[in-house]
Amino acid sequence: MKRTLVSLSLAAGLALSTLTATASAQADAPPTSNGRAKFTTPLVHAHRGASGYRPEHTLAAYRLAVQQGADFIEPDLTLTRDGVLIARHEPEISGTTNVAAHPEFADRKVTKRLDGAAVTGWWVEDFTLAELKTLRAVERLGAQRPESASFDGQFEVPTFEEVLDLREELSRQTGRTIGVIPEIKHSTFLHDAGFDPEVAVVSALTAHGLNRPNAAVFVQSFELTPLIRLDDELGFKAGLVFLVSGSGRPYDLVDQGDPRTYTDLLTPTSLKALVKDVDGLGVDKSRVIPRNADGTLGTPTALVADAHKAGLDVTPYTFRAENSFLPVDYRIGTNPATYGRMGDEVTRFFEAGVDGVFCDQPDICVKARTEFLAR
Numbered sequence: 001m002k003r004t005l006v007s008l009s010l011a012a013g014l015a016l017s018t019l020t021a022t023a024s025a026q027a028d029a030p031p032t033s034n035g036r037a038k039f040t041t042p043l044v045h046a047h048r049g050a051s052g053y054r055p056e057h058t059l060a061a062y063r064l065a066v067q068q069g070a071d072f073i074e075p076d077l078t079l080t081r082d083g084v085l086i087a088r089h090e091p092e093i094s095g096t097t098n099v100a101a102h103p104e105f106a107d108r109k110v111t112k113r114l115d116g117a118a119v120t121g122w123w124v125e126d127f128t129l130a131e132l133k134t135l136r137a138v139e140r141l142g143a144q145r146p147e148s149a150s151f152d153g154q155f156e157v158p159t160f161e162e163v164l165d166l167r168e169e170l171s172r173q174t175g176r177t178i179g180v181i182p183e184i185k186h187s188t189f190l191h192d193a194g195f196d197p198e199v200a201v202v203s204a205l206t207a208h209g210l211n212r213p214n215a216a217v218f219v220q221s222f223e224l225t226p227l228i229r230l231d232d233e234l235g236f237k238a239g240l241v242f243l244v245s246g247s248g249r250p251y252d253l254v255d256q257g258d259p260r261t262y263t264d265l266l267t268p269t270s271l272k273a274l275v276k277d278v279d280g281l282g283v284d285k286s287r288v289i290p291r292n293a294d295g296t297l298g299t300p301t302a303l304v305a306d307a308h309k310a311g312l313d314v315t316p317y318t319f320r321a322e323n324s325f326l327p328v329d330y331r332i333g334t335n336p337a338t339y340g341r342m343g344d345e346v347t348r349f350f351e352a353g354v355d356g357v358f359c360d361q362p363d364i365c366v367k368a369r370t371e372f373l374a375r
Contacts, residue, residue: 041373043356044365045181046070047318048089052360054148055137056096057087058155059166066170069366072179072216074358075163078186079195084129085160085204089140090114091186094121097135098153105131114189115251125193132157144322144337160201164208179216183243187226188252198226202234213237220282223252224265231277239279241315246284266303271310280355281307285316288352295328297345300352308353317358319346319365343368 049061050068062073075087092114093099099108099122108127111120124132133156142149158166164180171178184190184197191197201219202211210217217238221227222245230236242265249261264270266287274281283303292298307314320326324336331340339361346357346368359365 042350042354042369043071043179043315044069044362044369045072045074045315045356045358046362047074047358047360048076049073050360050362052145052148052321054151055139055155057089057158058137059158059162060151060155062163062166063170065362066174066176066178068363070178070359070362071356072181072218073163073167074181074183075158075160076183076185077160077197077201078124079190079197079200080127080129080132081125082128083195083200085197085200086124086129086132087158087160087163088124089185091124091189092119092121093124093135093157095140096137097122097157098138099135102135115186116254125190125195129159144324146337160204164204164210168208177216179218180210181218181220181241183220184223184226186251187221187223188255198229198234202230202236205236205238211235211237218280223250224277225252225256228277240277241280241282242274242278243317244281244283244287246286266306268306268310271307271312275311278312280313280315282315282317282358285319285349288314288316288349288354291327297327297329297348304353313355314353315356315358316349316354319349319357319359319361321361321364343371347372 046062046065048056049058050065050070051061054061054064057075065073076089077085078088078091079085089096099105105122108122109120110123110126111118112123113119135157136153137155137157138152139145139149142152160182167178167180182201184201187197205211205217215238218241219230219236219238220241220243222243224242227240227242230240244262244266247262253260265274287301287303289300290298304314319342321339321342322336323331323333323338323340326340326342326345330342330345332338342361343364346359346365349357350369350372357365
């Protein structure tokens with residue numbers, strides 16, 4: 001069953017300084033007559049919060065992202081041993097917390113198979129929430145993000161409940177409807193460990209009044225099975241987004257013996273089938289505009305047009321300002337940590353017709369959007 005996504009529109013004649021605020025304030029607007037949102041303004045999703053400036057998936061990163069004008073905050077979700085949803089990029093937490101500095105947890109370091117690969121570290125599902133609350137977040141990319149790394153050790157690992165409470169607080173403070181776009185991480189892995197992340201996510205969103213057709217909510221997954229289950233079995237009414245890597249296969253399909261790759265799922269025929277269960281695509285940005293062999297930004301593909309024709313929105317990830325993440329023709333100087341011309345890169349994707357962008361530095365994307373809309 002198709003849901004109605006949030007709709008955004010801009011009143012004619014708005015001053016440029018109010019464009020972003022108006023877009024977010026209308027994120028809970030009534031559905032369009034055809035039952036699907038008509039995006040007239042590309043959304044800016046704060047990728048793990050303002051993760052270019054604060055350690056990712058912390059309340060401080062989400063708060064800063066909203067202050068910078070982001071429309072949606074993005075918490076990645078996994079589950080503790082006592083069944084609490086928390087915001088971490090992966091269930092293995094050695095790179096995003098100071099767990100290795102806690103001798104009392106030294107014996108928790110183990111090797112597990114995550115999506116078919118052996119990974120050694122400390123795992124969220126082996127800790128209670130109370131134990132995780134003794135840890136502190138750290139910056140994964142400390143050498144490239146010294147400002148963010150300067151906050152290492154200051155912030156707790158937040159629960160999804162705390163993120164949703166913050167969303168409500170920030171919506172009241174700003175007068176904007178701040179959206180939330182949670183990602184269920186490694187659903188197959190969590191089910192194999194005895195958890196049910198889909199039920200947990202629906203329960204949390206329902207408790208906050210966000211399980212409804214026009215709520216400013218999308219739930220995402222790199223696996224299809226949890227999205228189909230949310231749509232068909234669990235009564236989820238807000239938006240669903242299928243995340244698409246630049247290569248490879250969804251692990252749930254691997255686990256089920258289904259040979260389809262992400263590329264197979266993006267053919268026009270497959271997109272027409274996907275729209276029965278999902279509302280949008282969150283795609284590796286190379287799927288929209290690939291890079292040339294020399295590392296420069298290339299020519300847009302047909303994906304956006306094909307997806308729109310099928311009734312799906314397209315939001316590429318991840319836009320990062322540091323030179324090391326940019327096409328070579330958008331870099332400034334040779335220092336990999338120096339900010340290059342990410343705003344210009346983002347603009348190329350706006351020109352290609354995308355419906356939103358995932359950004360580590362939301363302020364740069366918001367500025368690029370404002371300038372793009374002012375043309």
